[in-house]
């Protein structure tokens with residue numbers, strides 16, 4: 001009987017993760033947009049991600065050719081953030097979600113993006129973010145292959161609410177979708193899951209979604225990850 005319940009909850013979890021990955025790709029078809037780019041724009045995109053991973057810093061918008069910049073902005077693969085290029089999962093502007101890579105630190109666009117940084121960069125990382133609801137400081141570690149440090153119970157969870165129309169300027173994903181995907185602490189997650197169970201993801205569930213969504217960037221960078 002117990003085994004039966006375990007199987008059911010595993011199945012439910014897998015279905016929830018698959019639905020979330022599909023919802024994310026549907027709302028933000030980044031991989032298909034990038035794969036349809038010209039080879040020149042694709043090379044510039046790869047260079048931009050490499051630069052973010054290697055230096056934990058952005059490139060300026062004027063580093064790219066006008067054609068590449070236009071093509072990348074058109075599919076929302078990059079964001080002009082004060083003349084510097086944000087590139088999911090990396091944000092130029094602070095989001096409250098920081099990812100430590102060695103002695104350097106980057107801002108992640110959202111909680112799912114933060115969980116993808118290790119896989120994309122091939123580096124171990126430490127994510128630090130406040131609970132979006134009560135401000136409790138949260139931290140979690142990831143290995144270079146994008147897997148989580150095993151712990152008995154994660155102190156954090158991911159809350160994905162319906163997005164509200166971004167109040168600041170553009171319809172870019174970072175202004176609309178990203179603010180709706182945040183880390184929350186375990187107590188806030190328990191309260192929220194009683195109201196909207198479907199909005200709460202465990203950290204391991206969200207990490208699977210993150211690695212599935214951003215895995216193409218690791219493949220573009222030539223990182224061999226099983």
Ligand SMILES: [Zn+2]
Nearest residue numbers: 131134185188
């Ligand atoms: Zn909280």
